[in-house]
Amino acid sequence: MNLLIMGLPGAGKGTQAARIVEKFGVVHISTGDMFRAAIANQTEMGLLAKTYIDKGELVPDEVTNGIVKERLAQEDVKQKGFLLDGYPRTAEQAHALDTTLSTLHIKLDGVINIIVDPAHLVERLSGRIINRKTGESYHKIFNPPTDYNETDYYQREDDKPETVKRRLDVNIAQSQPIIDHYRTKGLVYDIKGDQEIEFVFEDITEVLLKLK
Incomplete structure (x- = not known):
């Protein structure tokens, strides 16, 4: 079974990806892991990516696409299938992935798309507060400190609602x-992420058992 997983920051994609890998035995391929492995193994594309990373530059699409192709061609993927997480990030990368899969004679079975109302995500992601004295992190709603007062706690700029909203807007765009690209291919399975983690996974499992 060959899958993509998509969802906005805070939608629970990482949690569900780990459960899918555990239950269905597919290989979890995340962008960060892929880059680290390619560089450590000194693959052609890994060495090329390192030249950009060492200079503090963004790795060009063609190099990223090449690293993905190297990874998808490996034996464990052929035997177990994959769950691709964090790629593609752009429509151009999605088209490149189509070409890669076609070249490797791999069929994409589905795209798991975890949907959560962006307003809920702003609440979820902008609730983090930090104790000025201890540096401990809390969440205003989900894990509030017992002694909360505004003087003793602060919020990082990245966690403020307006910053979170801007980040989500960029991700949505x-x-x-x-998602539209894969929807035209009939591959997208929308999963309601605004529910308990267990129920989200039950819905995903129901879809994946039909795809097996």
Whole structure:
């Protein structure tokens, strides 16, 4: 079974990806892991990526696409299938992935798309507060400190609601064309992420058992 998983920051994608890998035995391929492995193994594309990373530059799409192709060609993927997480990030990368899969004679079975109302995600992601004295992190709603008062706690700029909203807006703009691309192929399975983790996974499992 060959899958993509998509979802906005805070939607629970990482949690569900780990459960899918455990239950269905597919290989979890995340962008970060892929880059680290390619560089450590000194593959052609890994060495090329390192030249950009060492200079503090963004790795170009063609190098990222090449690293993905190297990884998808490996034996464990052929035997177990894969769950691709964090790629593609753009419509151009989605088209490149189509070409890669076609070249490797791999069929994509489905795209798990975890949907959560962006307003809920802002609440979820912007609730983090930090104790000025201890540096401990809490969440205003899900894990509030017992002694909360505004003087003793602060919020990082990245965690403030307006910053979180901007980040989500960028993600929505980037991800929508990708989802539209796969939706035209009939590959997208929308999963309601605004429910308990167990129920989200039950819905995913129901889809994947039909795809097996």
